[in-house]
Amino acid sequence: MPLYRRSGVRMVLSGHEHNFQHSRVDGIDYFVTGGGGKVRTGRPGGFTSAGTLAWAPSGHFLLVRIEGTRAGVTAMGEDGRPLPAVDPSGEAVAAHTVIEL
Secondary structure (H helix, E strand, C coil), X not given: CHHHHHHXXXXXXXXXXXXXXXXEECCEEEEEECCCCCCCCCCCCCHHHHCEEEEECCCEEEEEXXXXXXXXXXXXXXXXXXXXXXXXXXXXXXXXXXXXX
């Protein structure tokens, strides 16, 4: 993370967790997209320290559109619609984010 901050990184895309997660720490948006295979349905831990804004235990993919200095990231469900996501408290939130690059 220090290297990301020093380099001016605004967005990090990664995989592994078998679900969708969107976090923001120090002005950097982190997207975990790992629901393309086996989905882990249990609620992840560590939301506070990870800066988690949204998550969903569903099969999905990320649609990323970059136009000029803006990036739009939307988690899309297997049905081709935006993924229903929730915040750490369980409240429904949009799985769409616009980032100024």
